[in-house]
Amino acid sequence: MSTGTGWVAARVRVVRIFGAEDVRRVVSMPMAIEGMRQAFLDLAAGNFVLPARQVFGDGAVLVMSTYHTPTRTAVVKKISIDLDRDPAIRALLIWTGGEQIVADGTVITTLRTGAVVGLATDLLAPxxxxxLTLIGTGGQAADQVRAVLAVRPIAETMIAGRNPDRARALAAALTDEFPQVKFISGTNIDRAVAAADIICCATSTSTPLFEADALPERVHVNAIGAFRPTMRELPRSLLASADLVLVDQREAALEESGEIIDAVQSGALSPDSLVELGTALTTHPQPTTGRTVFKSVGLGPQDWAIARLLSQSP
Structure with a gap:
């Protein structure tokens, strides 16, 4: 099996293979964001069959799947997670429809996670x-920046991380990619968030990264790093005081998001106050002068959206 895009003969049908570079070549961030918009509108319309993700080895291995009823297409993604590894997430994706696709699920995961943040940011951010402030320097970090830059006129980005060398290296790499943007790196998170218009959190922390008092009165916060009930990036005080808390799916957030679970169990947040992204796309929330939050734990339709774009490529 080759590592690039190719065709593998089989008895029944042909399989197209997309390596990481192929995925990047075919699907740009703006394309991914628009694909994500349609996927969440379809999710809100009930067009996806979405089984609960399977979890093995205390979260070390995940299997996610979804079926799109109108097109009779499906995606299955197997993910292995090791927080001591770089990248922490490695994945393989399979698409079935008019043809079969096998693709690098690692790059699809970072791309689709960035794209859903871009979609939420476009909906809620000033x-x-x-x-922009980015907290985290791991495998998900760069696509968080790419997504926000695709939807807002960002002039300055602060990258904050525990490891100053990694923060500097990421800032240097993104400077080469976006020379029009000023990138600054550091380790002081409170200083990094104090003057931000948009904050992206992409860490594996089990304790909140900052307190609500550290934030400006008007700011949009994205959080994608905490995907287990024991993990928390956001403080309870932010979720309790935010004008709007947006989630990719209410049921998934209440089962998997440590910060949402904590805030609900403490009584600081009502489950009924959580707004699903697909619903927000149809109701168009009114602009706010306060704080907004988007919390994502990741859903199968996000992988489907990227795989669909791959299937449409020549």
Missing amino acids: ADATR
Whole structure:
């Protein structure tokens, strides 16, 4: 089996193979964001069959799947997670429909996670936002920045991480990619969030990264790193005081998001106050002068959206 895009003969049908570079070549971030928009509208319309993800080895291995009823297409993704490894997430994706696709699920996971953040940011962040803060320097980090830059006129980005060398290296790499943006690195999170218009959290922490008092009165916060009930990136005080808390899916957030679970169990947040992204896309929330939050734990339709774009490529 080759590592690049190719065709493998089989008795029944042909399989297309997309390596990481192939996925990046075919699917740009703006394309991914628009694909994500349609996928979440379809999710809200009930067009996906979405089984609960299977979890093995105390979260070391996950299997996610979804079926899109109108097109009779399906995606299955197997993920292995090791937080001591870089990248922590490694995955393989299989698409079935008019043809079969096998693709690098690692790059699809970072791309689709960035794209859903771009979609939520476009929906909720101030239209004139120019200052972005990224907390985290792992495998998900760069696509968080790419996604926000695709939807807002960001002029300055602060990258904050525990390891100053990794933060500097990421800032340097993104400077080469986006020379029009000023990138700054550091380790002081409170200083990094104090003047931000948009904040992206992409860490594996089990304790909140900051307190609500450290944030500006008007800010949009994305959080994608905590995917287990024991993990928390956001403080309870932020979720309790935010004008709007957006989630990819209410049921998934209540089962998997440590910060959402904590806030609900403490009584600081009502489950009924959580707004699903697909619903928000149809109701168009009113602009706010306060704080908004988007919490994502990841759903199969996000993988389906990227795989569909791959299936449509020549």
